[in-house]
Amino acid sequence: xxxxxxxxxxxxxxxxxxxxxxxxxxxxxxxxxxxxxxxxxxxxxxxxxxxxxxxxxxxxxxxxxxxxxxxxxxxxxxxxxxxxxxxxxxxxxxxxxxxxxxxxxxxxxxxxxxxxxxxxxxxxxxxxxxxxxxxxxxxxxxxxxxxxxxxxxxxxxxxxxxxxxxxxxx
Numbered sequence: 229x230x231x232x233x234x235x236x237x238x239x240x241x242x243x244x245x246x247x248x249x250x251x252x253x254x255x256x257x258x259x260x261x262x263x264x265x266x267x268x269x270x271x272x273x274x275x276x277x278x279x280x281x282x283x284x285x286x287x288x289x290x291x292x293x294x295x296x297x298x299x300x301x302x303x304x305x306x307x308x309x310x311x312x313x314x315x316x317x318x319x320x321x322x323x324x325x326x327x328x329x330x331x332x333x334x335x336x337x338x339x340x341x342x343x344x345x346x347x348x349x350x351x352x353x354x355x356x357x358x359x360x361x362x363x364x365x366x367x368x369x370x371x372x373x374x375x376x377x378x379x380x381x382x383x384x385x386x387x388x389x390x391x392x393x394x395x396x397x398x
Contacts, residue, residue, distance in 0.1 A: 229268075229309045230343035231283050232350060234365065235261035241355045253356040260362055264350055264369060265291050267309075270342045270392050273384030277373040279366055285319040293325050301327025310341060342387035349376060349386075 236258035245251045265278040265288075276298065278291050301307060306327045311317045313335055324330065338344045353372040359365040376383065 229311055230266055230341055230346070231314070232264045232266065232347045233261050234264060234350065234354065234369065235259065236359060236362070236365065237261075238358045239351050239355050243356060254358055256358045256360070258358075262362055262365055262369065264373075266343050266346045266350070267295060268343050268346060268383060268387050270384065270388040271395055273380030273382070273387070275346065275373070275376055275383060277376075279369055279373075281362075283314070283316055285316040285321045288316045289321075289323045292323070292328060296325035296327055301325060303327065310343075312338070312341060342389065342392070345386040346376070346383070349383075 236256060238253070238255035238257075240253060240255070243251045243253070261282075263280050263283050265280060267276040268274070276295060278294070280287050280291075295301075299305070299307070303326055306329060308329050308331050310331045310333055312333050316322070317330065317332070333340050350369065350372055353368045354365065359368060
């Protein structure tokens with residue numbers, strides 16, 4: 229599980245153009261943001277997404293409660309979420325629903341966090357293109373997240389590291 233900030237500030241990438249032609253990318257410098265909350269199950273490639281206007285402990289509590297409801301988590305069905313050490317992940321006001329346990333990753337180690345591998349995929353929809361409003365950005369992100377829900381094999385290939393522990397049948 230991780231969060232990623234996307235906004236009206238451009239994400240520029242290299243592009244192919246014919247020889248002698250100048251590449252053009254429409255950009256605007258606006259500092260307005262949305263936050264994409266992403267969950268990934270590395271072994272299956274299943275993803276779960278939320279788009280919110282900011283990050284906070286209160287919003288994170290809501291996301292976790294919804295996640296627990298969506299996947300029917302309780303004392304009999306439990307998961308371990310790897311999270312970074314962001315303030316809203318370690319807050320005293322954080323309420324962990326039944327069935328969710330945290331495994332905090334070491335500080336400054338995004339390379340260990342499987343969900344970090346999702347962000348270049350979500351950025352693709354806005355690379356070299358600047359949405360004019362947050363509503364337009366949200367529509368693009370919803371579309372991209374829906375696409376990624378269907379690409380489980382691809383996601384699994386990116387996030388299921390060779391050292392990642394696999395689920396054991398009981």
